[in-house]
Amino acid sequence: MKRIAIDPVTRLEGHGRIEIFLNDEGDVANAYFIVPELRGFEQFCVGRPAEEMPRITDRICGVCPEAHHMASAKALDDLFKVDPPPAAKKLRELLYSAFYVADHTTHFYALAGPDFVMGPDAPPAERNILGVVRKVGLEIGKQVIDARIRNHQVIKLLGGRGVHPVAALPGGWSRPLAPADREGIEAVARQNVDFALFSLKLFEDLVLGNPQYVELILSDTFTHRTYSMGTVDANNRVNFYDGMIRVVDPEGAEFVKYHPREYASHIAEHCETWTYLKFPYLKAIGWKGLVDGKESGVYCATPLSRLNAADGMATPRAQEAYEKFYETLGSTRVNGRYQPVHFRLATHWARLVELLYAAERMLELATDPQITDPQVRAPITATPTEGVGSVEAPRGTLTHHYWTDERGILTRVNLIVGTTNNYAPIAMSVKKAAQGLIQKGTVITEGLLNRIEMGFRAYDPCFGCATHALPGQMPLEVVIRDVHGAEVQRLSQGIG
């Protein structure tokens, strides 16, 4: 048995590690995606007032603090049994839409884009956003940076602080939106819609216009037929901020739809000895291992699965993009809804459909007459006991669950973060990509390793979501070892 490890060199350079075990024939026996454990979060929280949680939990993650802030705010609403006024809910969703635009933009252009624009076999020095700029033009870089900056300004304005918002309160929001500020946000939303349409066009031209990339997207290597999860509104359309959790089976039939408060009745967690992370699965199906199919309880919660779980998008242009997505990828309508798409690399396209939805929804909210209503807090009168809140984080359904004593002091905390939902599919994708690409006598090339990474990058994983990273990259060192751990080959990509 040989072992290939894809290791980050230090903590500063990333948090994940891929281990690929080869059998004596040189084929892949197993592949694992492993991350270090962040310990003691529940102990850190217990004994603190619950209302501090939106400001504590948004420190868990340097990538999606806004998602934690929102899930926490909603858990506090539930805990204190208080329904925020309409303007407060809309302000939350407005901030959240701006966050989605910034986050999905970053992922597509800085992470997914290079794989497609430059190609998976491009030299690593070119396979980044600088390469995209060189190939597509300087204007694209300017648009990406502008989109990020203008939406971060909206988040700061609404959230009271950039990156780590502070405005959420149980039962509402800490301050109303001034009419003059609303005008600026509307202008940003209009720019976002144009930018999202531009991004979808770019995807069509560069990716769908290239038969090799289309073949890659449609290839069996990057296909998994699992259940799909996402939050839907009353009309079963995608919603990031609020709604019911819907799960559809691999053929697209609704398997279950439940209130986020009922998550524990539907989701269970499986443990493996080789990783501290637990694998969530559908309780009613059961854990059958890291396998595809209707008989396996493995589900996925990503942009792709959100589209699969819904019947459509709630805004007109995103709905058009949604229909084009399914029609182009060969899906047919059954019982009035498209059958799910299971090509994992199509997640990048699904992310752009969501980008357009977020931009359009932001514009709807920014032009809603209620958005500047000064009534943004509801009084709290109930004694707290237990509360659950959930939102769709960019990386999957995010659930916060708090228990308190009668004073609102936390006694127990449980979080299911977005990426955790996808741990089983990510492990399956890494293994399948490795099996398809490493075979007897195969020389390990950089492009090949990048394709294995592409298997998990589609999920936009965010495991070590407690720390920032100064260099912010995860260079690869590949070590092949025999069964005794002796090094037989070392490949260090770009390490000078």
Added chain:
Amino acid sequence: MRTLVLGLGNPILTDDSVGVRVAEEVRAALAPRPETPVVVETASLGGLALMEMLIGYDRAILIDALCRADRAPGNLLRLSLRDIQALSPTERSVSPHDTSLGVALDLGQQMGLPLPEEIVIYAITVTDVLDFGDEPTPPVAAAIPAAVDAVLAEVLSPGEV
């Protein structure tokens, strides 16, 4: 000359908070000198977002935790961007959710953004960045005063330190 002092880290992740703590003490030390052209900020960011925070400054002093197996915790290092790139010498863009600071700065420069000409990094070697906690470990906490003095020496003229 506008200088940004930026403490990086997660304030609730034990030693990872050290950069934030140093910056907060620098801010307190500079409070009686409002005429000093220095802005002090804290953030839990990397990559593009970090680059965007540097826009509009002539000089940036970053303070961050550094995990190094070959160094005891509590060592203070003064590094350049080149040094950081030597610690992380690949150009491979495989971070699951961001690009590197070097790539982000290159992009910003190509965009013509007004970015600092000089970036100094104070790194404090740490040991525990996996446990949630309010306080850094004792050797890391002990390094904070020297780091604060070093940053103040960078931003104040010799007679003011």
